[in-house]
Amino acid sequence: MKMHSTILIVDDDEMTREIIGNVLTHSGYKVCKAENGMKAIDQLSHEKPDLILLDILLPDINGLELLNLMRLQYFTDGNIPIILISQLDKPEVTSTAMRLGANDMITKPFDPAILIAKLSKLDIN
Secondary structure, eight states: OOTTOEEEEEOSOHHHHHHHHHHHHHTTOEEEEESSHHHHHHHHHHOOOSEEEEESOOSSSOHHHHHHHHHHSSSOOSOSOEEEEESOOOHHHHHHHHHTTOSEEEESSOOHHHHHHHHHHSOOO
């Protein structure tokens, strides 16, 4: 991943958005944030990030439904990697996420070093 790549963080928890944002900013990434699915869709209509970090448990739309919508609609034509971040550490959730087009999944709480390592493995332009 090139420095200054833009990452959209979609998470309803302000503290989580801040922590992830700080980790990414300190690692050289540009960060934009959305606190729910509708704001994420609005954000995607204005700016195309290089990667999306998406929480599953959102107040307005389930993250898996949002993932499916993003992959089916013009928002992310399949070229934008999407990593799900969730407290739901269940095999059926992970398998559903992968089937719907997620590139990876990280379980909360997470180690920032693991997040950065996973991001560095993705080839983002």
